[in-house]
Amino acid sequence: MSSIFTADLKGIVVPCPACGQKNRLPYERLAASGTCGKCEASLPLVNAPVEIPSTAVFNAVIAASPLPVLVDFWAEWCGPCKMLAPQLERVAMQEAGLSLIVKVNTEALPGLSAQYNIQGIPALLLFRNGKLVAEQAGAQPASAIRDFIYR
Structure with missing residues (x-):
């Protein structure tokens, strides 16, 4: 997965479509x-997973x-994760400005997987106002992912 958006401690870095300049959108104003x-x-x-x-x-x-952050x-290496990726991309496009989809590579950040007791992947966690509100495992279509965000 390669998004044009990157995340840092202060926000999402967005390249300008006109001039290419990198601009930071603070998390508080997404x-x-x-x-x-x-x-x-x-x-x-x-409008893409970050x-x-x-x-x-x-x-x-x-x-x-x-x-809401999904x-x-x-x-x-995860086959179901690869099946889920295009569905998440579709939801990110549909949900631009309404929800944020982020991806955590369990191989790169095993501490986060342990912190949230991730037993199998893909695993989706939904956060609202800084709190974990829902969890779901497995690949699913975009419509089910959108329903999960708004449950």
């Missing part, structure tokens, strides 16, 4: 689109996002 700091073009909403690079970034996203725990 529901609104911003403008490029260089050319003032409109920036897209986060890979989480560290536990610190994961904690920042969960704590600060006003949007976390996909996955691994490169």
